[in-house]
Structure formats: structure tokens, C-alpha cells
Amino acid sequence: MSGIYTYKNVLTDAPAGAASPLAGVRVVVQPNISVRGWPCDAGSKALEGFVPLQDAEVVTRLKSAGALLVGSSRMAELGFGLTGETSVRSLGEGADVAAMTDTMGEARVASATEGFFGFKPSFGLVSRFGLIGLVPSMECTGVAGRDLNSIIDIMTTIAGKDPNDPSMPDEPPVDFTSTPQGFEGPFRAGIVKESLDLLNETEAHAFKAGLARMEAIGAAIEEVSLPGYSLFRAVHNTVAAVEASSSAGKYDSVRFGHRSPQGRNWNEMYLASRGESFRLPVKAFLFQGAFFQFEDYGAFEDACRIRNRLVRETTDVLGAVDFLVFPTRRMEHDAWAAGSVRAVYESFMLTLPANVTGSPAVQVPGCAVHDGVDIGLQIMGRRRDDARLLSAASAIASSVLRG
Numbered sequence: 001m002s003g004i005y006t007y008k009n010v011l012t013d014a015p016a017g018a019a020s021p022l023a024g025v026r027v028v029v030q031p032n033i034s035v036r037g038w039p040c041d042a043g044s045k046a047l048e049g050f051v052p053l054q055d056a057e058v059v060t061r062l063k064s065a066g067a068l069l070v071g072s073s074r075m076a077e078l079g080f081g082l083t084g085e086t087s088v089r090s091l092g093e094g095a096d097v098a099a100m101t102d103t104m105g106e107a108r109v110a111s112a113t114e115g116f117f118g119f120k121p122s123f124g125l126v127s128r129f130g131l132i133g134l135v136p137s138m139e140c141t142g143v144a145g146r147d148l149n150s151i152i153d154i155m156t157t158i159a160g161k162d163p164n165d166p167s168m169p170d171e172p173p174v175d176f177t178s179t180p181q182g183f184e185g186p187f188r189a190g191i192v193k194e195s196l197d198l199l200n201e202t203e204a205h206a207f208k209a210g211l212a213r214m215e216a217i218g219a220a221i222e223e224v225s226l227p228g229y230s231l232f233r234a235v236h237n238t239v240a241a242v243e244a245s246s247s248a249g250k251y252d253s254v255r256f257g258h259r260s261p262q263g264r265n266w267n268e269m270y271l272a273s274r275g276e277s278f279r280l281p282v283k284a285f286l287f288q289g290a291f292f293q294f295e296d297y298g299a300f301e302d303a304c305r306i307r308n309r310l311v312r313e314t315t316d317v318l319g320a321v322d323f324l325v326f327p328t329r330r331m332e333h334d335a336w337a338a339g340s341v342r343a344v345y346e347s348f349m350l351t352l353p354a355n356v357t358g359s360p361a362v363q364v365p366g367c368a369v370h371d372g373v374d375i376g377l378q379i380m381g382r383r384r385d386d387a388r389l390l391s392a393a394s395a396i397a398s399s400v401l402r403g
Contacts, residue, residue, distance in 0.1 A: 021153040023066035028095040030075045030087055033141065034130035035059050042132045043075040043084060045258045046251035046277035056130020057162045058099060058141055065157045070095060077282045078134045078248070079103050081344040082335040088114045088144045097154055098144040103135050104236065104344070105328075105351020107142030108363040109335050112328035112376025115365045117397070118144045119151050119390070122383045123358030124169045126155075127162035134247050135240040136167065138355040148362075148394050152176055155386065176387050187392055189214055189379070190224035190321035198349055199327065203375050207327045210368030210377035214325070217399050224317050224324070228310050232352045233345055235310060238292060238303035239356075244282075245289025251277060284341050307356055314357045318382045323392060326350045328363045328376025353380065360386040362393045366400040 029035060032042035034052035041047040055063070062069065073087040079101040087098035088110040100107050102120040111118025120142045133139050141158070145151045156176040161168055191211070199207060211221050253259040253273035260276050263269035278286065292300040318324065327350055329335070335347035345352075354361035360381050367377040377396070381389035 020066040022062065022157055025067050025150060025153070026070045026094060026096045027062060027067045027154075028071050028073050028087055028090045028098045029059065029069060030079070030098075030100045031072045032075065032079055032101060032132040033058060033099060034132070035069065035072065038072055040072075040132065042079065043077045044251075044278065044282070046078075046248070046253075046274075047132065047256065048258045050256045052130070054130065057127035057164060058158045059130065061158050062099075062154075067154075067157075073098065073100070075100070076106070077279050078132070078244075079106065079139065080134060080244070080282050080285060081338050081347070082106055082110055083281070083338060085110060085336065088116060088118070091116050091144060091146050096146060097150050099154070099158075100142055100144060101131070101133070101139050102142030102355070103139040103240070104348040104355060105361075106335075106348075107144050108351050108361060108376070108378060109329045109348060111144045111363045112365065112374070112378075113335070115374060116144055116146055116363075117148050117151055117365060117393075118142065118328075118363040119155070120354055120361045121155060121159065122174070122360045122386055124167070124171070125159050125174060125360075125384070125386065127158075127160075127165040128167060129162055129164040135243045136247065137243060138236065138240055138358075148390060148397055152390055155390075159386075171384070174384055174386050176390075186218040186220060187322040188220045188222060188320075189323050189325045190222055190317060191325055192226045192229055192317075193223050194226055194229035195326055195350065198330065200332065202370055202373060203327055203331055206368040206370035206373060206375045207377075209370055210327070211325065213367045213377070213396055213399055217395050221325075222321065224321060226313055226317055226353075228306070228313050229353070231306055231310060232356050233349060235303050235307045236352045236356050237288070237341070237345060238300055239307060241285055241289035242292050242300050243289070245286045245293060248278075248282075248286055253277065281339060281341055281344060288341065310353075311357045314353065314359065315382070318359075322381070323389065324353075324380045326353075326378045326380065327368055328378040331373060331375060350378065357383070359383050360389050362389055364393050364396050364400075367396060 034056040108118040260272035262272040333347040
């Protein structure tokens with residue numbers, strides 16, 4: 001597969017003859033999800049040469065279910081954006097499913113661009129054990145696939161409590177096995193009127209086409225207001241930058257990763273290595289986080305308080321409707337070409353709310369299309385309402401197949 005670092009296929013750990021919907025399913029993983037014995041550099045020089053000694057919990061569960069790990073993709077540095085990302089593109093070259101980090105909406109935007117399904121689960125539903133993360137409170141392992149059934153099968157396998165991940169809430173598991181192949185009964189979908197101002201004319205026409213698809217299966221579309229919508233970007237940027245700065249502090253070039261030959265002592269070597277290990281967008285992002293940590297901590301505290309308010313506002317709106325609907329991507333911003341923090345955020349303006357609030361969101365292809373351009377239809381649900389959300393997406397996708 002072009003753009004994939006392929007290794008010897010990793011077969012099943014399931015008992016011989018065991019029936020599993022994932023038996024033989026070909027899965028590509030990003031190189032920030034640990035696979036024992038595979039290079040795992042998370043796309044960064046800071047982790048150059050790192051090879052995990054243990055599988056991530058997600059990988060352990062995939063192997064046990066009989067999935068076939070066919071390779072490790074390329075990825076944006078530490079999962080920040082999509083520059084250099086090939087996980088979703090591998091779906092067009094033989095893979096069935098891609099497991100990738102969704103920090104700002106990467107799994108959904110990449111899937112929308114390539115014409116596939118992309119799913120971000122509720123925060124805390126999938127173990128982060130073995131994930132080389134950057135923004136712990138907003139990222140999760142997302143799934144991209146050629147069909148929703150594969151995504152449902154993957155989620156049935158990888159979701160659930162893991163004692164090795166203390167960040168997971170002590171909550172009952174979500175039952176994906178009961179997810180019907182299509183939503184039972186009509187549902188109410190809310191359009192956030194504040195998000196519509198971001199759309200150009202073509203995007204607006206495409207989005208209306210997607211809404212028409214939903215109405216065709218009986219969905220009631222209504223306009224709702226989320227007063228704090230314009231704050232999602234600033235909140236994500238501030239909180240994520242601080243968490244990233246803290247998370248990346250461990251990359252000291254002493255135990256693993258790139259070590260600069262410059263410097264007359266350990267301190268100079270450390271500073272030089274840090275300067276050489278990160279590319280410009282991530283380096284700028286880490287500088288932002290360090291600024292808020294050490295020079296303007298009050299701004300970080302304000303962002304956390306506003307985030308809490310946004311979670312409450314979103315919960316209230318989702319109490320009045322079943323789901324919120326957005327386009328997935330913006331045509332005028334190429335996420336793969338984003339070379340600055342600002343450009344990265346502009347590429348994910350429509351997907352940030354799900355990461356800030358910890359809500360599940362699914363991208364459905366083939367709906368929001370105008371003049372041959374598919375901007376993707378993104379449906380966001382209440383936290384832990386993942387199975388119901390995928391059911392609704394399945395009904396919409398079925399209407400696309402029927403034409």
C-alpha cells in the first residue's frame with residue numbers, strides 16, 4: 001500500500017475456530033498507537049527510533065478479536081492536524097478500517113475528504129493505554145472505515161473499561177451489539193444557526209442537500225442556538241496548547257528520540273535536541289502552551305471555565321433535540337497543507353465542538369454534495385449515546401445507497 005509502512009501481518013490471538021466479526025478485517029493503525037515490535041514515532045523526530053515493548057489496549061483487543069493488523073500509517077506530528085497523514089487514504093488501497101487519533105476532528109475531516117465514514121467516540125469510552133497522546137482531555141482513538149458496520153464491529157471490540165487507564169470514568173459500558181442497522185423511528189436534528197455563518201455559498205448548498213437526505217428518512221430538522229459557539233476554537237486552542245506543552249515535556253532525548261550533537265553539557269544538549277525535534281507548527285503550539293502555563297495562567301483557567309459552560313450549553317441543546325448536524329469540512333481550507341497553528345484550526349472549525357465537549361460524532365459521506373463536491377455530513381450526539389448515533393447514521397447512509 002502506498003504511503004504505508006507495512007510489516008509482517010499480525011494475525012489473531014483468538015482461539016482457533018472462534019467466531020468474530022473482526023476475523024480477517026484489515027486494520028491500519030497510526031504510529032502513535034503502540035504495537036509491540038513496530039516503530040512508533042508518532043510522526044515526530046522526538047520519538048525517532050522508539051519501539052514499544054507492549055501493545056496498546058486497543059491493539060490487544062483487536063488482535064484478540066481476530067483483526068489483521070496490516071500496517072502502520074504516516075501521520076501528522078504527534079497527531080496535530082493532518083499534514084502527512086495517510087491512515088484514511090489507505091482505505092482506498094486495501095485496508096478496511098483505520099484506527100487514528102481524533103484530537104480536533106482529524107478522523108472525521110480526513111474521512112470526509114476521501115469519501116469514507118469517520119467516527120469519534122465519546123470521551124472516556126476507549127482506553128488510552130498505549131496511546132502516545134498530545135491533548136489528554138480532548139483526544140481519543142477514532143475509527144475511519146469504508147462502511148459503518150466495520151466501525152460498529154470495531155467499537156464493540158475496543159470500547160470498555162480498562163484498569164490500566166485511570167482516566168476512564170467509572171461508568172457502565174455502552175452496548176454496541178444492540179446497534180440496529182438503521183434508526184428506529186423519526187428523530188429531531190438541530191442545526192446550530194451560529195455555525196452557518198462559516199459556510200460559503202457552495203458549502204451552504206451542499207449542507208442543504210445533506211439535510212434533505214435526513215428529511216427523506218423522516219428526520220425533523222429545526223434550527224437551534226448555541227450562544228457560545230464562537231468560543232469553541234479559542235477554548236480548544238488554549239486548553240489543548242497547555243496540555244500539549246505538558247505532555248511533550250517528557251521528550252528529553254535522553255531515553256529515546258533524537259539527540260543533538262550540539263552542546264557542551266547535558267543542559268545545552270537537551271535544549272538543542274528539543275529545538276531540533278519538533279517541526280514548526282507543533283513547536284509554535286508548544287510555545288503557546290508554555291506561555292499560558294508560565295506567563296498567563298489566568299487565561300488557561302478562564303478557558304477551562306468557559307469550556308465547562310460550553311459543555312452545559314451543548315448538553316442543554318441536546319436535551320431538546322436528538323442530534324446536532326454540521327458539515328464536516330470546509331472547502332477553502334486544506335487540512336493536509338496547513339503549515340501554522342492558525343491554519344490547522346481553520347481546517348477544523350466545524351469539528352472542534354465534539355472534542356471540547358467529549359461528545360460522539362460521526363461523518364457520513366455522499367450526503368452533503370453540491371456540484372460534485374462532498375463536504376461531509378457530521379452528526380453529533382449526547383455523550384455516551386454512541387450506539388444510537390451510529391444507528392441514525394446507518395439510516396442516513398442507507399438512504400444514500402437507495403439514491
